[in-house]
Amino acid sequence: MRVKITKPGIYGVKGEIAVGTELTLKSEPKGWEGRYEVIKGDGAGKTEITNREELKKQADELGIEYARNASNEKLQELIDAKLAE
Structure with a gap:
């Protein structure tokens, strides 16, 4: 990488x-x-995406509900799962 x-x-x-x-x-x-x-x-x-604010922004745009203390890795997993739908 x-x-x-x-x-x-x-x-x-x-x-x-x-x-x-x-x-x-x-x-x-x-x-x-x-x-x-x-x-x-x-x-x-x-x-x-490594910037937490960008992860949160993308999750919000996709309508993903997540705990505010979720790790960046968890946010990325949720985003990936939503995009795979």
């Missing part, structure tokens, strides 16, 4: 990784949530 850093606060071996840096990763970096966007992924054609 190829990601682009969109917000500061991500550190590598040599220090902070600059915003705008593109990296190739084997899997989704869970600790980086909300600070990167997927440029090219292994998501079998689906677009991954």
Whole structure:
């Protein structure tokens, strides 16, 4: 998966990784949530949304009811299920 850093606060071996840096990763970096966007992924054609506000917006647009404390992963599951209907 190829990601682009969109917000500061991500550190590598040599220090902070600059915003705008593109990296190739084997899997989704869970600790980086909300600070990167997927440029090219292994998501079998689906677009991954990592920004919580975007997930909530999409869920609301689809009429999905969800707990306000639902994790991003759960929101994405609900969205995927609704789109698969």
